[in-house]
Amino acid sequence: xxxxxxxxxxxxxxxxxxxxxLILVFYSFSSGKTTGNFEVFSFKWYSKLGEIKDxxxxxxxxxxxxxxxxxxxxxxxxxxxxxxxxxxxxxxxxISQIPVVNSEVVTxxxxxxxxxALGFAHRSMFGVYVGHVILTTPFVVLSVMPKLxxxxxxxxxxxxxxxxxxxxxxxKVILPEILPxxxxxxxxxxxxxxxxxxxxxxxxxxxxxxISTAVYKSIALTTEKASEKIPIYRALTTIIFLLTVLVVIxxxxxxxxxxxxxxx
Amino acid sequence: xxxxxxxxxxxxxxxxxxNRLFTFSRKQLCIPYGLFLVMFVVIPLLLIVYFAFTGExxxxxxxxxxxFFSDTTKLSTLFISVLVALAVTVICLIVxxxxxxxxxxxxxxxxxIFLLLFITPMWINFVLRAMAxxxxxxxxxxxxxNMANLIGLTYDFLPFMIMPLYSTLIKMDxxxxxxxxxxxxxxxxxxxxxxxxxxxPGIISGAMMVFLxxxxxxxxxxxxxxxxGFTVIxxxxxxxxxxxxxxxxxxxxxATISLVMLIIMFVTMxxxxxxxxxxxxxxxxx
Numbered sequence: 001x002x003x004x005x006x007x008x009x010x011x012x013x014x015x016x017x018x019x020x021x022l023i024l025v026f027y028s029f030s031s032g033k034t035t036g037n038f039e040v041f042s043f044k045w046y047s048k049l050g051e052i053k054d055x056x057x058x059x060x061x062x063x064x065x066x067x068x069x070x071x072x073x074x075x076x077x078x079x080x081x082x083x084x085x086x087x088x089x090x091x092x093x094x095i096s097q098i099p100v101v102n103s104e105v106v107t108x109x110x111x112x113x114x115x116x117a118l119g120f121a122h123r124s125m126f127g128v129y130v131g132h133v134i135l136t137t138p139f140v141v142l143s144v145m146p147k148l149x150x151x152x153x154x155x156x157x158x159x160x161x162x163x164x165x166x167x168x169x170x171x172k173v174i175l176p177e178i179l180p181x182x183x184x185x186x187x188x189x190x191x192x193x194x195x196x197x198x199x200x201x202x203x204x205x206x207x208x209x210x211i212s213t214a215v216y217k218s219i220a221l222t223t224e225k226a227s228e229k230i231p232i233y234r235a236l237t238t239i240i241f242l243l244t245v246l247v248v249i250x251x252x253x254x255x256x257x258x259x260x261x262x263x264x
Numbered sequence: 265x266x267x268x269x270x271x272x273x274x275x276x277x278x279x280x281x282x283n284r285l286f287t288f289s290r291k292q293l294c295i296p297y298g299l300f301l302v303m304f305v306v307i308p309l310l311l312i313v314y315f316a317f318t319g320e321x322x323x324x325x326x327x328x329x330x331x332f333f334s335d336t337t338k339l340s341t342l343f344i345s346v347l348v349a350l351a352v353t354v355i356c357l358i359v360x361x362x363x364x365x366x367x368x369x370x371x372x373x374x375x376x377i378f379l380l381l382f383i384t385p386m387w388i389n390f391v392l393r394a395m396a397x398x399x400x401x402x403x404x405x406x407x408x409x410n411m412a413n414l415i416g417l418t419y420d421f422l423p424f425m426i427m428p429l430y431s432t433l434i435k436m437d438x439x440x441x442x443x444x445x446x447x448x449x450x451x452x453x454x455x456x457x458x459x460x461x462x463x464x465p466g467i468i469s470g471a472m473m474v475f476l477x478x479x480x481x482x483x484x485x486x487x488x489x490x491x492x493g494f495t496v497i498x499x500x501x502x503x504x505x506x507x508x509x510x511x512x513x514x515x516x517x518x519a520t521i522s523l524v525m526l527i528i529m530f531v532t533m534x535x536x537x538x539x540x541x542x543x544x545x546x547x548x549x550x
Contacts, residue, residue, distance in 0.1 A: 006366045010378060013363050017385050017422065020396035023403065035399045073297050080294020089291060092298045098305055101472070101529060103480035105498040106522045109505050110308030113515065117311055134304055137297065156290070166289070174290075195390050197483050202502065212483075215391040219398055220486040230395070237392045244387045248380050 021241060028234035045235040052214065052232055059194060059210040066132035067189035073133065074140025074189075075182050079174060081141070082148040093141075100138045107134060108202035123205050131199035136189035143185030147178040211236070312526065315519035328520040338500060342524065345497040349478040352417045353471050356425040359418070360470065364429035365459070368436075379430065386423045393420055394487045401488075408490025416488035417478055424473040432466025433459075468536045476529060497525060 023035060028046075032039035077096070081089040099107055111131055112122045120127075155177070159169040175182075197212035204213070215233050218226050319325040332338055367378050385393065397419045401412055440462070444454045480498030489495060504518025 006362070009362055010366055013359060013422075014378075014381055016359075016419070017382065020400040020419070021385060021388065021393070023400055024396045027399075036403050073300060076293040077297030078294075080291050080297065083289075084291030084294065088298075089294065092294050092301065095301045095305055096297070098309070101476065101533060103476055103498065103525055103529070105480040105482075105501045106312070106525050107305075107308075109501055109518055109522055110312050111304065112505050113311040113315060113519065114304065114308040116515065130304055133300075137300075141297075170290075170293075191387060197391055198480070198498070198502070202505065211389050212391045215389070215395055216483055216486070219391070219395045220483070233392065233395060237388065237396065240388055240392065244384055247387075248384050252376065252380060 021237070024234045025238045025241060028231070028238045033231050045231045048232050049235055049239075052229065052236065055209050055211055055214045056236070058208060059212075062128065062132060062200075062210060063190045063193040066129050066193050067136055067186055069129070070133045070136040070189045071140050071182060071186045074137040074185060075144050075175075075178070077137070078141045078144035078148060079170075079178075082145065096138045096141055099134050100142075104135065104196070104198040105202075107131070108199045111203060123203060125205065125208070127203035128200055128208070131203050132193050132196065135196060135199060136192050139188045139192060140182075140185035143188060144178055144181040147181030148174075151177045309526070312519045312522045315516050316523040318516065320516070328516045331517065332520050332524070338521070341495060341500055342497050342521075344494045345479045346528070348414070348417070348494060348496065349475045352414065352421060352478050353425075353474045355414070355418050356422050356474050357467065357470065360422060360425040360429055361467075364426055364433050364466075367426075367430055368433035382423060382426050390420050391483055391487075394484050398487055408488055409492045410489070410494055412488040412490070413485050413493045416484045417481070420481070420484055421474045421478060424477075425470040428469040428473065429463065429466040432463050432469075436462050472532070472536065476532065479525070479528070497521065501525065 027035045027038065029041050029043070030038040031042040031044050077092065081093045081096075083089075108131060111127060111134075115122045115124070115127055151174070155173050156169050159173045160166070164172065195212070196210075197216060200208075200210050201213050201216070204210075209217075214229075218229050218233065316328055317324055317326070319327060363382070367375055367382075370378060394416055397416050398412075401408070401415065406412060406415075436459070441454050441458050444458045445451075449457065479496055480501070482496050482499035482502060485493065485495045485499065501518055501521045504514045504521065
């Protein structure tokens with residue numbers, strides 16, 4: 001009985017999480033504009049996805065490029081922090097935590113002030129990229145750090161003793177060892193960047209929209225024109241949802257296979 | 265034999281010397297990141313302080329603070345933000361704790377599947393999730409307003425509470441609970457005296473993932489408040505900077521509220537004993 005009740009509770013919370021998404025998925029196949037009356041089954045809104053092609057492209061390019069920069073910067077940063085014994089590394093590590101706990105609004109608006117003080121335009125693509133790199137790099141550092149701790153420290157010294165240059169030792173010894181941390185940091189950076197609204201909204205040129213800012217305009221501004229695209233976003237959500245499910249399943253099955261391999 | 269070794273060494277060492285300009289020690293690798301942080305994190309934070317304490321003419325003044333603390337609408341927004349953030353944190357905690365506890369007691373594959381089910385929605389853009397909840401509310405003909413705001417915020421932040429709680433509970437030494445039980449503690453007592461105290465780190469990092477972001481997350485309140493609902497302090501900061509058509513409206517006022525937010529952040533950090541990175545929900549990777 002107790003087991004059943006706790007199972008029921010988990011199902012109820014899962015329903016709370018999934019029902020809104022599934023309703024969106026369901027009505028994305030309706031030819032009508034509103035949820036609540038399912039007119040005719042159609043792919044009408046999917047065929048209109050081309051209208052928001054630019055928005056999706058902006059989001060993906062921003063996420064991939066800023067995450068790549070964040071991954072390089074954060075990986076080098078993590079290695080540097082880990083191997084500097086003195087105050088320097090500790091200070092960098094401490095400052096690196098600030099954007100993690102700071103609210104995004106403050107991070108974004110502080111950048112506006114910086115660009116203003118330097119006499120730059122406060123809305124620019126450069127600003128958006130800087131904002132996203134600030135937001136994501138600390139998480140790359142956090143992902144890479146545990147792998148450095150797990151690594152056998154004498155490997156690097158052994159490589160140097162055997163005649164490798166520091167650069168060779170970095171690329172041939174350290175990087176392969178911490179690669180899993182770097183990859184998960186990169187993935188984390190991408191999800192954070194995809195999810196961001198505030199930094200993009202505050203720093204991007206007004207003509208630049210990502211999924212977050214475009215959807216915000218449609219749902220928060222209640223004008224007739226703004227809500228026109230909502231049905232297309234339903235179709236978009238369905239596609240994102242299906243892709244996510246696919247990635248999660250693939251990821252889980254790969255991990256499971258790897259785990260089995262280790263047992264052997 | 266000996267001779268050979270000597271030759272070997274010099275042959276290997278040479279390139280290092282030849283490239284002396286390009287050699288580096290490992291700790292120097294964080295210089296680019298350090299410079300980046302100084303430029304785009306430290307200096308901007310100092311600028312917040314600077315702008316908060318200066319007037320339009322650049323002279324030192326407290327007038328921005330006087331202006332903020334005598335403006336009742338702004339003050340009440342600050343007060344409501346803190347209250348709402350607390351409320352959403354508590355609601356998320358009450359909903360999420362049993363889920364995390366039940367999941368942590370499930371076995372192998374079943375636990376894995378349920379965990380993945382809870383993580384999957386985190387990868388859908390949170391504005392799209394807000395839209396989904398808004399559509400559900402309109403389907404149930406629930407009006408926009410304070411109640412809708414709370415539901416929307418809970419919906420968007422719930423996953424961030426479940427993950428840190430789960431990762432703390434799963435690492436917990438279960439034999440402690442059994443020991444307490446064997447020593448005669450009842451089920452309630454085992455929970456309040458053993459399980460709950462041991463999961464405090466998870467509660468703290470979950471609360472940090474919800475409390476502070478809720479105060480700045482004006483996207484959700486803009487979506488759900490309609491004409492009657494509350495807004496959060498983040499909106500005031502953003503508005504100070506983003507006047508009509510993206511012009512800069514009131515930098516000094518915005519800097520002042522930002523500084524107030526920073527102080528709230530530090531107070532929360534100190535009160536909760538710092539931020540535990542290892543339990544960070546954003547850092548949960550499966």
